[in-house]
Amino acid sequence: MxxxxxxxxxxxxxxxxxxxxxxxxxxxxxxxxxxxENHDKDRPIRDSTFALELEERFFPQYFWQGEGVPQKGLDERSFEWTTGRLAGGGSSINGEQYVRPTSDVLREWQKLLGDLWSSRR
Ligand SMILES: Cc1cc2nc3c(=O)[nH]c(=O)nc-3n(C[C@H](O)[C@H](O)[C@H](O)COP(=O)(O)OP(=O)(O)OC[C@H]3O[C@@H](n4cnc5c(N)ncnc54)[C@H](O)[C@@H]3O)c2cc1C
Incomplete structure (x- = not known):
């Protein structure tokens, strides 16, 4: 059974x-x-030396690709999108880059959101 x-x-x-x-x-x-399903044990996912060739060698195993819808504010142009087809989604195969906002930007967000958000929490 x-x-x-x-x-x-x-x-x-x-x-x-x-x-x-x-x-x-x-x-x-x-x-x-x-x-x-968890893919953490798959070598191409856990071994960062695969990062540069991941998309070329492992498409479509770990990647989805599609066409977006026409965007009004952009002359009705549409764009291709790519994202992760695995547990962890895009963040399992992405470039791990981030941009830290300046303190001016953080203060602006605080002004906009009031008590809902603080950079010090
Ligand atoms: C190649 C690449 C590089 C990137 N580089 C960066 C970077 O350097 N820095 C950064 O900040 N961001 C980067 N990003 C973007 C970042 O990874 C995404 O913004 C983030 O992963 C989005 O998270 P999410 O949970 O909203 O969606 P996703 O990560 O897209 O997760 C959606 C999940 O749903 C699953 N799914 C979708 N449809 C179905 C369905 N019908 N049935 C079952 N499951 C489904 C997918 O497989 C996926 O696991 C990158 C993305 C890609 C693709």
Missing amino acids: SQQWVFDYIVIGTGPAGAVMAKTLTDDKKTSVLAG
Whole structure:
């Protein structure tokens, strides 16, 4: 007889957003969540020396690609999009680059969002 699994929640799409949702849902340790296959042990994902050739060699295994919809504000042009087709989504295959905002920008965000957001939290 095959084994049957029952989950309280199923998260479809475990990129950064879905993974945070799955983690939050299971914080109480009583709730169960099915959240997709884990690819952390795949060599091209865990070994950063694959980074430069990942897209060339492992498309479409770890990548989705599609065409966006025409954008009103951009003369109705549409653009291609690419993202991760695996647990961790785009952040499992992305360039890990980030830009830190200046303190002026952080103060602007604080002005806009009031008590909802602070750079010091
Ligand atoms: C090549 C590349 C380089 C990048 N470089 C950077 C960088 O350097 N710095 C940076 O900050 N950001 C970078 N990004 C962007 C960043 O990775 C994304 O903004 C981020 O991953 C988006 O997170 P998300 O959870 O919204 O969606 P995603 O990461 O797209 O996650 C969505 C998840 O849903 C799954 N999914 C989609 N459709 C279905 C379906 N129908 N059924 C089941 N599952 C589905 C996908 O497989 C994926 O796991 C890069 C992205 C790419 C693709």
